[in-house]
Amino acid sequence: MAARKVSASVPPPTRIRTETHLGLVRRARRMNRTLTVAFPEVYCELDFSTPLELSVATILSAQCTDVRVNQVTPALFARYRSALDYAQADRTELEEMIRSTGFYRNKANSIIGLGQALVERFDGEVPGRLADLVTLPGFGRKTANVVLGNAFGVPGITVDTHFGRLVRRWRWTDETDPVKVEHAVGALFERKEWTDLSHRVIFHGRRVCHARKPACGVCILCKDCPSSGTGPMDKLEAAALVKGPETDHLLALAGIGD
Ligand code: SF4
Helix, strand or coil: CCCCCCCCCCCCCCHCCCCHHHHHHHHHHHHHHHHHHHHCCCCCCCCCCCHCCCCCCCCHCCCHHHHHHHHHHHHHHHHCHHHHHHHEEEEEEEHHHHHHCCHHHHHHHHHHHHHHHHHHHHCCCCCCCCHHHHHCCCCCCCHHHHHHHHHHHCCCCCCHHHHHHHHHHHCCCCCCCCCHHHHHHHCCCCCCHHHHHHHHHHHHHCCCCCCCCCCCCHCCCHCCCCCCCCCCCCHHHHHCCCCCCCHHHHHCCCCCCC
């Protein structure tokens, strides 16, 4: 099959340009259901067993892959078991343990500051409220929502670089400010969907809908995506772009493979 011409900025079809709010809600929810077929099991890709571990892992994940963070955290979590341990950490030792995640001096500051703040203000426990979490060193709204959604089961939308990029590509919103994106997308879905929706969108961004060359030709969302054609439409060319553990499943859905 001949590859369709690839364009960096594909104009949206008329049906998207004239879409009503109700039409957008229906399309967004349909896309979420389709993503559930693509990614039936979603989860936080950072390894953790407590809210404190997830807080530290999320701080380390800034400008770093989750895979790299997961290589560093087993030794870190074995060495530092409580907020007090982090509060009293030897800075040089801590920096050395997290050096490979990048920006390790800033991250060490945040982690020691986090330990101190938890000991001083929250009896050493990570609080389960957004208003408290955003006061902690190293915590922005994104980090707070990751911890709330995954360690406390409180629904939250995580607007990371993938999430913001994809929802604009899909014309769910034109907003660029992460808080405005969070509110705009949150309004399209039931609250109980927010955490898993965030995971699905981020999974799709990491595995299929890449920033520079999305795998449009094998993308299960093609029918509802106004940016379809931004990447190669040729199935084999697109198939080579898919990454991650669900690759066989995603390609089978596209009619490739067994
Ligand atoms: S069709 Fe292309 S641009 Fe649209 S979601 Fe799929 S990979 Fe991304």
